[in-house]
Amino acid sequence: MTDWLGPAEWQAVRLSLKVSATAVAASLPLGLLCALALAKGRFPGRQLLNGLVHLPLILPPVVTGYLLLVAFSRQGPLGALLEPLGISFAFRWTGAALAAAIMAFPLMVRPMRLAFEAVPPALEQAAATLGASRLRVFVTVTLPLALPGVVAGAILAFAKAMGEFGATITFVSNIPGETRTVPTAIYAFLQMPGGEEAALRLVAVSVALAMGALLVSEWLSRRIARRVAA
Amino acid sequence: MIEVQVKKRLGGFDLDADFAAPPGVTALFGRSGSGKTSVINAVAGLMRPEAGRIEIDGTLLYDRARRIDVPVHRRRIGYVFQDARLFPHMSVDKNLAYGGSHDRDRVIAMLGLGDLLDRRPAALSGGEKQRVAIGRALMSHPRLLLMDEPLSALDAARKAEILPWLERLRDEAGLPILYVSHAASEVARLATTVVVMEAGRVMRAGAVAEVLSDPAAVGMIGAQEAGAVVRARIAGLDRIDGLTELALSGGRIVLPGRLGGIGTHLRLRISAQDVILAREKPEGLSALNILPAEVTALDEGPEGVAVGLACGADRLLARVTRRSARALRLAPGLRLWAIVKASAVAPDDVGGAV
Structure with missing residues (x-):
């Protein structure tokens, strides 16, 4: 495998996996919370939250990237705030993860929300009459019954993060070893004379990873659905 | 409480x-x-x-x-x-x-x-x-x-x-x-x-x-559904004819089927439409269950007259048409005979007593 991919290509694949895994892991709690609020919550501003969650899906990625750059650069309002804490996103792989997380967020929330909506409130009520607090109802009834959707959302978000291009390159540029993920690496190879072969190899890797994610998601969902229903 | x-x-x-x-x-x-x-x-x-x-x-x-x-x-x-x-x-x-x-x-x-x-x-x-x-x-x-x-x-x-x-x-x-x-x-x-x-x-x-067993409640419960609940004790079993003899506080009735062992206490629902009233004790009737009773209350509704009866310590409920009520000259205090159709008590209506 290492022989087949050149060191620069291998570096891009490793970085992409790291960026995407971090993006999904870090945004999962917030994703669950948003999905739950949208599925079960009745509060003012629900439509606003819904709009915010879906915004990255509709905005041109370059706009999202530029907004991130403005907010998180060293002089930006959020960047300046986080700098003393040692947290920095600008032109770093963490910035790539942030961009990927935001771009993948709508895809993560949607299946989770649908899964939470499908959990019968009747079962949650039954659990409450048996003495379970709201947290215990969530952990023991709502979440397990919604698990196929939660897993599907996480895997979809991972696949989307692997492919994120526009917002990433705008926000954190295309620095080898730091922010050059598979899509930006393909772009860079295509700009170089004689880079087509390397680009094609990365395209093959992308297709394989996307297919793999899809298959794993299908398999997991079916397995969990069987466990829940049987 | x-x-x-x-x-x-x-x-x-x-x-x-x-x-x-x-x-x-x-x-x-x-x-x-x-x-x-x-x-x-x-x-x-x-x-x-x-x-x-x-x-x-x-x-x-x-x-x-x-x-x-x-x-x-x-x-x-x-x-x-x-x-x-x-x-x-x-x-x-x-x-x-x-x-x-x-x-x-x-x-x-x-x-x-x-x-x-x-x-x-x-x-x-x-x-x-x-x-x-x-x-x-x-x-x-x-x-x-x-x-x-x-x-x-x-x-x-x-x-x-x-x-x-x-x-x-x-x-x-x-x-x-x-x-x-x-x-x-x-x-x-x-x-x-x-x-x-x-x-x-x-x-x-x-x-x-x-x-x-309150005639006034028949309208709320529904004429088809109305019926009194009585307590009974199994007094005898007729294995040959497959019957159970029950002692009520006001007399004995016989029901088909084996409902339990002798001495068992039961509660029994007797549907109002399965109770027939007679001024004279009937003779030569196929129904075996004839109980002496006294009219306690009457309630006239759109579908007929609900008749409350005292039978020993138990209460029964009967439903008759207005014409029958007139012909029998039903009034509180009247003593008469209540006939319970033996086959009328559904198995669902027989339960263990409290």
Whole structure:
């Protein structure tokens, strides 16, 4: 495998996996919370939250990237705030993860929300009459019954993060070893004379990873659905 | 003692119910849409009333005036829903243990759940699901059990399978039960107290034998469903003809089938339309059950006249047409004969006594 991919290509694949895994892991709690609020919550501003969650899906990625750059650069309002804490996103792989997380967020929330909506409130009520607090109802009834959707959302978000291009390159540029993920690496190879072969190899890797994610998601969902229903 | 007072605007009517339930099984009885389920949802805390007060044995669960509203999970009220609501992702054993393991072994034995523990809810029959739901509610150690038509989703055979378990529950668990039903036969068989509801209001409340034998209540219960409940003791068995002889306080009647051993006490529902009245003691009649009775009350409704009868210490109820009532010159105090059709008592109407 290492022989087949050149060191620069291998570096891009490793970085992409790291960026995407971090993006999904870090945004999962917030994703669950948003999905739950949208599925079960009745509060003012629900439509606003819904709009915010879906915004990255509709905005041109370059706009999202530029907004991130403005907010998180060293002089930006959020960047300046986080700098003393040692947290920095600008032109770093963490910035790539942030961009990927935001771009993948709508895809993560949607299946989770649908899964939470499908959990019968009747079962949650039954659990409450048996003495379970709201947290215990969530952990023991709502979440397990919604698990196929939660897993599907996480895997979809991972696949989307692997492919994120526009917002990433705008926000954190295309620095080898730091922010050059598979899509930006393909772009860079295509700009170089004689880079087509390397680009094609990365395209093959992308297709394989996307297919793999899809298959794993299908398999997991079916397995969990069987466990829940049987 | 359970005291319930709830008011709420619902879709079609205003719920305004006020009643007290003594220990034993209190049936909330009425047509569908009369507000019975809303009442027990308010007791469970699943529906918040606009006004009222709910108290169980001195503990306030809801009091609008004093701003008390105990959350569902702290009320310690077991709820057996019409549709069981077992958790599909847990085994029967895990379902049972969800709310606690109070009296586990006895509950499992009482409801016959021992062989089901490893199964998933999807692999259970309707009757088994309901038994698990009852066991799960009991093991959470509630101070009150709510049952919302637990038999209505079941066919006749499954009903017959569950009813004896419910009788055991009433007689052995010593737990107060609020039981929602629209079937008079279930109420007659299980309840100690009846609360009759109509369009969100309590029309009548009292001991089951008293309410069900009251001619004035026939209109609320429905002419087809009306019938008194009597207590009986098995006095003899006729094995050759397959009959059971029952001693009532006012005489003896014979019913087909073997209903139990000699000396067993039963409660029996006798449908009002199966009681025939005669001024003279009839002779040469195929029906074997002729009881002396006295008219206690009459109630004229659109479909005929409901006649309340005293027969020893028991009460009976009969329905006659207006023309018959005139011909018999029925009036309170009149002594006459009540004829009960032997084949008329359905097996569902025979239950163990309290």
